[in-house]
Amino acid sequence: MLPLKVLITGAVGAGKTTLVSTISEIEPLTTDVDSQEAIGKNQTTVGLDYGRMTLKERSVRLFGTPGQERFDYMWQMLGEGVDGMIVLVHAGHDTAETDTEHLLDTLRAKEAADVPFVVGITHSDEAGTHPEALREASFAQRAAAVLTADVRTERDGQALIHALVDAWGIQ
Amino acid sequence: MATSDALHDLLYELSDAVPGQIHGSLIASRDGLLITETLSDSEEAERIAAMVATTLGVSRRMARRLGAGVLNETAISATERRIQMYLIGSEGALAVVTAADANVALINIQARKVVKSAEPLLRDTNP
Numbered sequence: 001m002l003p004l005k006v007l008i009t010g011a012v013g014a015g016k017t018t019l020v021s022t023i024s025e026i027e028p029l030t031t032d033v034d035s036q037e038a039i040g041k042n043q044t045t046v047g048l049d050y051g052r053m054t055l056k057e058r059s060v061r062l063f064g065t066p067g068q069e070r071f072d073y074m075w076q077m078l079g080e081g082v083d084g085m086i087v088l089v090h091a092g093h094d095t096a097e098t099d100t101e102h103l104l105d106t107l108r109a110k111e112a113a114d115v116p117f118v119v120g121i122t123h124s125d126e127a128g129t130h131p132e133a134l135r136e137a138s139f140a141q142r143a144a145a146v147l148t149a150d151v152r153t154e155r156d157g158q159a160l161i162h163a164l165v166d167a168w169g170i171q
Numbered sequence: 172m173a174t175s176d177a178l179h180d181l182l183y184e185l186s187d188a189v190p191g192q193i194h195g196s197l198i199a200s201r202d203g204l205l206i207t208e209t210l211s212d213s214e215e216a217e218r219i220a221a222m223v224a225t226t227l228g229v230s231r232r233m234a235r236r237l238g239a240g241v242l243n244e245t246a247i248s249a250t251e252r253r254i255q256m257y258l259i260g261s262e263g264a265l266a267v268v269t270a271a272d273a274n275v276a277l278i279n280i281q282a283r284k285v286v287k288s289a290e291p292l293l294r295d296t297n298p
Contacts, residue, residue: 029236030232031225031228031229031231031232033202033224033228034201034202034261035202036200036201036202036204036262037202037204044202046201046203046221046224046225046228047224047225047229066225068203068221070203070204070217070218070220070221071203071221071225073221073222074225
Protein backbone atom coordinates (compact mmCIF):
# COMPACT_ATOMS: atom_id res chain seq x y z
CA MET A 1 0.00 0.00 0.00
CA LEU A 2 1.17 3.52 -0.77
CA PRO A 3 2.14 5.62 2.24
CA LEU A 4 -0.41 8.27 3.15
CA LYS A 5 0.60 11.92 3.05
CA VAL A 6 -0.69 14.28 5.73
CA LEU A 7 -0.16 18.04 5.66
CA ILE A 8 0.09 19.76 9.03
CA THR A 9 -0.67 23.37 8.43
CA GLY A 10 -2.09 26.52 10.03
CA ALA A 11 -1.07 30.10 10.73
CA VAL A 12 2.11 31.08 12.57
CA GLY A 13 2.48 29.97 16.18
CA ALA A 14 -0.32 27.39 16.09
CA GLY A 15 1.94 24.44 17.01
CA LYS A 16 2.69 22.69 13.70
CA THR A 17 6.34 21.87 14.41
CA THR A 18 5.43 20.69 17.91
CA LEU A 19 2.72 18.36 16.59
CA VAL A 20 5.09 16.76 14.05
CA SER A 21 7.62 16.22 16.85
CA THR A 22 4.95 14.76 19.13
CA ILE A 23 3.48 12.16 16.78
CA SER A 24 6.45 11.27 14.57
CA GLU A 25 8.00 7.86 15.23
CA ILE A 26 11.31 8.97 13.75
CA GLU A 27 13.37 11.94 14.83
CA PRO A 28 11.68 14.71 12.85
CA LEU A 29 13.45 16.86 10.32
CA THR A 30 12.84 20.53 11.08
CA THR A 31 13.99 23.83 9.58
CA ASP A 32 13.57 26.20 12.52
CA VAL A 33 15.49 29.47 12.66
CA ASP A 34 15.39 32.41 15.06
CA SER A 35 12.46 34.70 14.33
CA GLN A 36 13.13 38.42 13.85
CA GLU A 37 9.43 39.24 14.13
CA ALA A 38 7.32 39.28 17.28
CA ILE A 39 5.27 36.14 16.72
CA GLY A 40 4.95 34.96 20.30
CA LYS A 41 7.90 32.54 20.16
CA ASN A 42 11.61 32.57 19.40
CA GLN A 43 11.84 30.13 16.53
CA THR A 44 9.97 29.75 13.25
CA THR A 45 9.88 27.22 10.41
CA VAL A 46 11.27 28.47 7.08
CA GLY A 47 11.08 25.28 5.04
CA LEU A 48 9.28 22.22 6.26
CA ASP A 49 8.97 19.75 9.09
CA TYR A 50 9.03 16.10 8.20
CA GLY A 51 8.08 13.09 10.29
CA ARG A 52 6.70 9.61 9.82
CA MET A 53 4.36 7.32 11.71
CA THR A 54 2.47 4.07 11.27
CA LEU A 55 -1.33 3.90 11.36
CA LYS A 56 -3.35 0.73 10.91
CA GLU A 57 -0.23 -0.87 9.39
CA ARG A 58 0.08 1.94 6.87
CA SER A 59 3.00 4.30 6.74
CA VAL A 60 2.00 7.96 7.13
CA ARG A 61 4.31 10.77 6.07
CA LEU A 62 3.83 14.02 7.97
CA PHE A 63 4.69 17.35 6.35
CA GLY A 64 4.54 20.52 8.44
CA THR A 65 4.39 23.87 6.64
CA PRO A 66 5.63 27.33 7.61
CA GLY A 67 2.85 29.62 8.89
CA GLN A 68 3.63 33.08 7.50
CA GLU A 69 2.05 34.10 4.21
CA ARG A 70 5.42 34.94 2.68
CA PHE A 71 6.05 31.17 2.61
CA ASP A 72 2.82 30.39 0.74
CA TYR A 73 4.77 28.67 -2.05
CA MET A 74 5.70 26.03 0.52
CA TRP A 75 2.01 25.49 1.35
CA GLN A 76 1.41 24.70 -2.31
CA MET A 77 4.55 22.61 -2.82
CA LEU A 78 3.99 20.50 0.28
CA GLY A 79 0.24 20.33 -0.34
CA GLU A 80 0.60 18.45 -3.61
CA GLY A 81 -0.79 14.95 -3.45
CA VAL A 82 -1.85 15.04 0.19
CA ASP A 83 -4.49 12.62 1.45
CA GLY A 84 -5.60 14.76 4.37
CA MET A 85 -4.71 17.74 6.50
CA ILE A 86 -4.52 18.68 10.14
CA VAL A 87 -5.17 22.42 10.40
CA LEU A 88 -4.01 23.95 13.67
CA VAL A 89 -5.50 27.23 14.91
CA HIS A 90 -4.20 29.29 17.84
CA ALA A 91 -7.23 30.13 20.00
CA GLY A 92 -5.72 33.38 21.23
CA HIS A 93 -4.76 35.00 17.93
CA ASP A 94 -7.14 37.77 16.80
CA THR A 95 -6.50 37.04 13.13
CA ALA A 96 -6.65 33.24 13.49
CA GLU A 97 -9.92 32.87 11.62
CA THR A 98 -9.07 35.05 8.59
CA ASP A 99 -5.48 33.71 8.42
CA THR A 100 -6.75 30.13 8.41
CA GLU A 101 -9.43 30.80 5.77
CA HIS A 102 -6.83 32.47 3.58
CA LEU A 103 -4.41 29.58 3.97
CA LEU A 104 -7.06 27.01 3.05
CA ASP A 105 -8.22 29.13 0.07
CA THR A 106 -4.63 29.25 -1.19
CA LEU A 107 -4.29 25.48 -0.94
CA ARG A 108 -7.65 24.85 -2.61
CA ALA A 109 -6.97 27.31 -5.44
CA LYS A 110 -4.09 25.10 -6.55
CA GLU A 111 -6.27 22.01 -6.23
CA ALA A 112 -3.41 20.80 -4.11
CA ALA A 113 -5.38 20.01 -1.05
CA ASP A 114 -9.12 19.71 -1.54
CA VAL A 115 -9.07 16.78 0.85
CA PRO A 116 -10.57 15.88 4.24
CA PHE A 117 -9.16 17.88 7.11
CA VAL A 118 -9.53 18.09 10.85
CA VAL A 119 -9.09 21.26 12.88
CA GLY A 120 -7.07 21.34 16.08
CA ILE A 121 -7.67 24.39 18.28
CA THR A 122 -4.49 24.98 20.30
CA HIS A 123 -3.58 27.14 23.31
CA SER A 124 -7.28 27.06 24.31
CA ASP A 125 -6.42 26.76 28.00
CA GLU A 126 -4.67 30.13 28.03
CA ALA A 127 -6.25 33.35 29.31
CA GLY A 128 -8.01 35.59 26.81
CA THR A 129 -8.62 32.90 24.21
CA HIS A 130 -11.91 32.22 22.44
CA PRO A 131 -11.91 28.60 21.25
CA GLU A 132 -15.72 28.41 21.05
CA ALA A 133 -15.93 31.26 18.52
CA LEU A 134 -13.52 29.37 16.24
CA ARG A 135 -15.85 26.37 16.17
CA GLU A 136 -18.39 28.61 14.38
CA ALA A 137 -15.89 29.68 11.69
CA SER A 138 -16.58 28.73 8.09
CA PHE A 139 -13.52 26.48 7.85
CA ALA A 140 -14.55 24.67 11.03
CA GLN A 141 -17.95 23.93 9.48
CA ARG A 142 -16.19 22.27 6.52
CA ALA A 143 -13.87 20.23 8.73
CA ALA A 144 -14.42 16.53 9.34
CA ALA A 145 -13.83 17.18 13.03
CA VAL A 146 -12.90 20.06 15.33
CA LEU A 147 -10.94 19.23 18.48
CA THR A 148 -9.23 21.30 21.11
CA ALA A 149 -5.73 19.94 21.42
CA ASP A 150 -2.58 20.36 23.47
CA VAL A 151 -0.24 19.22 20.69
CA ARG A 152 2.60 18.75 23.17
CA THR A 153 0.78 15.67 24.43
CA GLU A 154 0.85 12.30 22.68
CA ARG A 155 -2.81 11.77 23.58
CA ASP A 156 -4.09 14.92 21.84
CA GLY A 157 -1.73 14.46 18.88
CA GLN A 158 -3.04 10.93 18.37
CA ALA A 159 -6.64 12.17 18.73
CA LEU A 160 -6.10 14.53 15.78
CA ILE A 161 -4.58 11.88 13.53
CA HIS A 162 -7.27 9.38 14.47
CA ALA A 163 -10.00 11.92 13.65
CA LEU A 164 -8.42 12.06 10.20
CA VAL A 165 -8.43 8.26 9.97
CA ASP A 166 -12.15 8.32 10.76
CA ALA A 167 -12.67 10.91 7.99
CA TRP A 168 -10.84 8.65 5.52
CA GLY A 169 -12.93 5.69 6.60
CA ILE A 170 -9.88 3.43 6.99
CA GLN A 171 -10.81 0.35 8.99
CA MET B 172 24.15 55.93 8.34
CA ALA B 173 21.22 53.58 8.86
CA THR B 174 22.06 49.91 8.88
CA SER B 175 19.97 49.15 5.80
CA ASP B 176 21.79 51.92 3.87
CA ALA B 177 25.14 50.51 4.89
CA LEU B 178 24.04 47.04 3.78
CA HIS B 179 22.70 48.43 0.52
CA ASP B 180 26.11 50.03 -0.15
CA LEU B 181 27.75 46.65 0.42
CA LEU B 182 25.60 45.17 -2.34
CA TYR B 183 26.62 47.92 -4.76
CA GLU B 184 30.28 47.44 -3.86
CA LEU B 185 29.86 43.74 -4.58
CA SER B 186 28.40 44.52 -7.98
CA ASP B 187 31.30 46.91 -8.76
CA ALA B 188 33.89 44.35 -7.66
CA VAL B 189 32.75 41.86 -10.31
CA PRO B 190 31.76 44.15 -13.18
CA GLY B 191 29.07 42.99 -15.55
CA GLN B 192 28.54 39.61 -13.90
CA ILE B 193 26.03 40.38 -11.14
CA HIS B 194 22.39 41.01 -12.04
CA GLY B 195 21.30 41.81 -8.53
CA SER B 196 21.57 40.74 -4.93
CA LEU B 197 19.68 40.88 -1.67
CA ILE B 198 20.16 40.61 2.05
CA ALA B 199 17.39 39.04 4.11
CA SER B 200 16.92 37.87 7.67
CA ARG B 201 17.26 34.15 8.27
CA ASP B 202 13.47 33.93 8.71
CA GLY B 203 12.90 35.38 5.25
CA LEU B 204 12.26 39.10 5.75
CA LEU B 205 13.78 41.35 3.09
CA ILE B 206 16.31 43.86 4.45
CA THR B 207 17.79 45.39 1.30
CA GLU B 208 18.10 44.50 -2.39
CA THR B 209 19.38 45.58 -5.80
CA LEU B 210 17.25 43.25 -7.94
CA SER B 211 15.74 44.55 -11.17
CA ASP B 212 12.26 43.57 -9.97
CA SER B 213 11.93 45.01 -6.48
CA GLU B 214 8.39 43.78 -6.03
CA GLU B 215 9.56 40.25 -6.47
CA ALA B 216 12.36 40.73 -3.94
CA GLU B 217 10.16 40.11 -0.89
CA ARG B 218 9.06 36.77 -2.27
CA ILE B 219 12.62 35.85 -3.19
CA ALA B 220 13.82 36.76 0.32
CA ALA B 221 11.46 34.15 1.78
CA MET B 222 12.65 31.56 -0.75
CA VAL B 223 16.29 32.27 0.13
CA ALA B 224 15.45 31.52 3.77
CA THR B 225 13.77 28.25 2.80
CA THR B 226 16.62 27.18 0.51
CA LEU B 227 19.33 27.92 3.07
CA GLY B 228 17.25 26.38 5.87
CA VAL B 229 16.80 23.12 3.99
CA SER B 230 20.42 23.15 2.74
CA ARG B 231 21.80 23.61 6.23
CA ARG B 232 19.68 20.76 7.54
CA MET B 233 20.64 18.50 4.65
CA ALA B 234 24.34 19.18 5.27
CA ARG B 235 23.90 18.29 8.92
CA ARG B 236 21.97 15.07 8.13
CA LEU B 237 24.68 13.93 5.75
CA GLY B 238 27.39 14.73 8.28
CA ALA B 239 28.74 17.28 5.79
CA GLY B 240 29.50 19.88 8.45
CA VAL B 241 28.64 23.57 8.54
CA LEU B 242 26.98 25.06 5.47
CA ASN B 243 29.15 27.44 3.43
CA GLU B 244 26.88 28.26 0.54
CA THR B 245 24.07 26.98 -1.66
CA ALA B 246 23.97 27.52 -5.41
CA ILE B 247 21.29 27.22 -8.06
CA SER B 248 22.53 26.78 -11.60
CA ALA B 249 20.02 27.47 -14.37
CA THR B 250 20.30 28.08 -18.11
CA GLU B 251 20.16 31.90 -17.90
CA ARG B 252 21.41 32.69 -14.38
CA ARG B 253 23.17 31.39 -11.32
CA ILE B 254 21.97 32.17 -7.80
CA GLN B 255 24.56 31.94 -5.02
CA MET B 256 23.32 31.98 -1.42
CA TYR B 257 25.32 32.46 1.79
CA LEU B 258 24.50 32.61 5.50
CA ILE B 259 25.47 35.83 7.27
CA GLY B 260 26.30 34.84 10.85
CA SER B 261 23.26 33.57 12.70
CA GLU B 262 21.03 36.45 11.62
CA GLY B 263 21.05 36.92 7.88
CA ALA B 264 21.37 35.62 4.37
CA LEU B 265 22.91 36.95 1.16
CA ALA B 266 21.73 35.96 -2.30
CA VAL B 267 23.56 36.97 -5.48
CA VAL B 268 22.07 36.56 -8.94
CA THR B 269 24.80 36.25 -11.55
CA ALA B 270 25.26 35.49 -15.22
CA ALA B 271 25.11 31.75 -15.97
CA ASP B 272 28.78 31.79 -17.01
CA ALA B 273 30.00 34.10 -14.22
CA ASN B 274 33.34 33.55 -12.50
CA VAL B 275 32.06 31.67 -9.46
CA ALA B 276 35.37 31.65 -7.61
CA LEU B 277 35.69 35.41 -7.85
CA ILE B 278 32.07 35.95 -6.84
CA ASN B 279 32.56 33.65 -3.84
CA ILE B 280 35.55 35.68 -2.67
CA GLN B 281 33.72 38.99 -3.05
CA ALA B 282 30.48 37.69 -1.57
CA ARG B 283 32.32 36.39 1.51
CA LYS B 284 33.73 39.89 2.02
CA VAL B 285 30.14 41.20 2.02
CA VAL B 286 29.15 38.49 4.51
CA LYS B 287 32.02 39.48 6.80
CA SER B 288 31.13 43.19 6.67
CA ALA B 289 27.39 42.64 6.97
CA GLU B 290 27.55 40.31 9.94
CA PRO B 291 28.30 42.90 12.68
CA LEU B 292 25.79 45.33 11.12
CA LEU B 293 22.99 42.75 11.29
CA ARG B 294 23.98 41.65 14.78
CA ASP B 295 23.75 45.23 16.05
CA THR B 296 20.24 45.73 14.70
CA ASN B 297 18.92 42.51 16.26
CA PRO B 298 19.44 42.66 20.02
